[in-house]
Amino acid sequence: MNNIFSCIKNKFKKVQKSCxxxxxxxxxxxxxxxxxxxxxxxxLQECLDSLINQTFKNFEIICINDxxxxxxxxxxxxYESKDKRIVVIDKENEGLSAARNLGMKISKAPYIxxxxxxxxxxxxxxxxxxxxxIKYDLDLVCIPYKKHYLNNETTTYxxxxxxxxxxxxxxxxxxxxxxxAKLYKKxxxxxxxxxxxxxxxxxxxxxxIMISPxxxxxxxxxxxxxxxxxxxxxxxxxxxxxxxxxVFTNTVSKIKDYFMRDEAFFKKHKKYLIxxxxxxxxxxxxxxxxxxxxxxxxxxxKNVIELNLNKISNEKFIEHIIKKDFSKIKFVKNxx
Numbered sequence: 001m002n003n004i005f006s007c008i009k010n011k012f013k014k015v016q017k018s019c020x021x022x023x024x025x026x027x028x029x030x031x032x033x034x035x036x037x038x039x040x041x042x043x044l045q046e047c048l049d050s051l052i053n054q055t056f057k058n059f060e061i062i063c064i065n066d067x068x069x070x071x072x073x074x075x076x077x078x079y080e081s082k083d084k085r086i087v088v089i090d091k092e093n094e095g096l097s098a099a100r101n102l103g104m105k106i107s108k109a110p111y112i113x114x115x116x117x118x119x120x121x122x123x124x125x126x127x128x129x130x131x132x133x134i135k136y137d138l139d140l141v142c143i144p145y146k147k148h149y150l151n152n153e154t155t156t157y158x159x160x161x162x163x164x165x166x167x168x169x170x171x172x173x174x175x176x177x178x179x180x181a182k183l184y185k186k187x188x189x190x191x192x193x194x195x196x197x198x199x200x201x202x203x204x205x206x207x208x209i210m211i212s213p214x215x216x217x218x219x220x221x222x223x224x225x226x227x228x229x230x231x232x233x234x235x236x237x238x239x240x241x242x243x244x245x246x247v248f249t250n251t252v253s254k255i256k257d258y259f260m261r262d263e264a265f266f267k268k269h270k271k272y273l274i275x276x277x278x279x280x281x282x283x284x285x286x287x288x289x290x291x292x293x294x295x296x297x298x299x300x301x302k303n304v305i306e307l308n309l310n311k312i313s314n315e316k317f318i319e320h321i322i323k324k325d326f327s328k329i330k331f332v333k334n335x336x
Contacts, residue, residue, distance in 0.1 A: 029085070031059040031126060031183070034103030035115045036096050041071040043118035043229065048079050048086075051115070056126035061086045062103045063117075067093025072117075097196035097203045100179070104189065112186050114179045118229045125225040129183040132219040136164055140218040141183040142175060145226035159220040169272035172212035177205040181226040188214055193261075197254055201247050209276055210258050213269045245292050246299055248280040253303075255280075278320075 033051060037044060051061055063086060065073045076088040089102065100114060111133060115121070129141040144158045160174050179196075192214040197203050259273050260266045266273070281300045288296045 027058070029058055029060040029109040030130060031056075031111045031113055032103070032107035032109040032186070033059055033061045033113045033115055034100055034107065035061060035063045035117050036066055036099035036103070037063055037068060037072050037076065037117040038066040038093070038096075038099075039068045039070045039072060040117045041068075041075060043231070044072060044075050046120050047115065047117050048075075050120035050123070052079070052083050052085070053123055054121070054126045055124050056130055059085060059126065060108060062107060063088045064099040064103055065090045066095070066099045067091065095199055097198045097200070100196045101198075104186075104195070107186065110186050112184045112189065113182070116180055116228070118231055119180070120227045120229075122225045122227075126183075128221060128225070132164075132221070133183055133185070136217070136219060138164070138217050138219055139185045139188050139215045140167070141221065142218060143181050143183075143221045143225040144223060145176075145181045145228050146224045147228045147230065149230045156224050158222070158224070162220050162222040164217065164219050167212065167215045167218050169213065169269060169275075172208075172215070172272075173275075175208075175212070175218075175220075177208035179204050179207050180228075184211075194258075197251075200251065200254070201244060202251065206251055206255060209255055213265070213272060245288055245296060246284060248283045249296070249299055249303060252277050252280055 035047070035051075040047075048061070048063075051059075061083075063076050063080075065076055065088065073088075073090055076086075080086045080088045089106075091099075091102070103114075104112060111130070113126075113129075125143060129143060132138065133141045142159065144156065147155045147157065149155070157176065165171060189211065192211055194207060194211045194214070197206050200206065255276065256273070259269060281303070285293060285296050285300070
């Protein structure tokens with residue numbers, strides 16, 4: 001690990017040189033783009049090209065090679081040699097969360113953007129995002145995305161509304177629980193203490209659940225600027241619910257522990273936390289095979305007892321999950 005950070009220190013002496021107007025004057029980048037990379041040699045060039053050709057220029061691209069076995073590292077080094085905004089970190093494989101956490105730790109800019117290394121951006125994405133986050137002094141800017149399937153079909157995901165919004169616990173659940181396609185104010189992430197949970201399926205959603213209560217405002221852009229690629233071997237295609245029947249339930253303790261670190265924060269967002277937990281439980285139940293549902297319910301029941309967060313009886317909580325009747329659950333009112 002000491003070798004990694006020694007390498008990082010030396011490389012960031014280079015990245016401080018500004019890319020504005022092609023000059024080599026010292027400057028801190030405005031945006032840190034964090035790109036974890038693992039065995040993506042077929043897609044990496046398109047991803048990097050979409051970044052270096054942005055109409056907005058002042059950013060750093062932190063590419064973390066997470067122990068790739070293909071030609072990913074060589075591609076990264078080739079790009080690094082040609083563009084001073086790119087910094088390549090080569091490390092042993094620890095997973096997506098560890099790579100993102102390292103990227104956040106070494107980032108220099110006041111704003112952070114997470115990018116998957118098999119995706120790509122439209123060329124004006126950062127120009128539009130940065131203009132909004134500066135103009136309105138925002139915590140977050142979100143861009144819609146287009147999903148590209150293996151069969152060449154596409155689906156466009158847009159927001160429920162566009163423009164500047166105040167974020168509350170209700171609205172945050174209407175924003176896709178994904179870390180990418182969002183430009184964050186870095187200080188919010190630092191002050192919240194949020195990091196990506198290691199070796200946990202659906203770590204993207206966990207991060208959003210934890211960070212969203214700290215966000216006060218955002219801008220939701222219209223149009224589609226982020227292109228998300230479905231590909232062979234990706235987690236979403238290889239994940240088996242049959243082999244992971246408690247995948248959502250098992251995230252509850254981590255989320256609960258985060259919210260309960262601070263009593264005032266917990267009381268303020270208690271209703272949001274309970275609704276989130278309910279939805280996680282319901283996801284496990286609805287996605288389970290009929291033969292596994294009693295096992296799922298037994299596990300949920302155990303977790304509900306341990307949480308002891310709700311006014312209604314544990315039996316009623318389980319009953320509402322089975323009936324998918326969320327409206328009848330009575331929640332503790334927020335403490336101001």
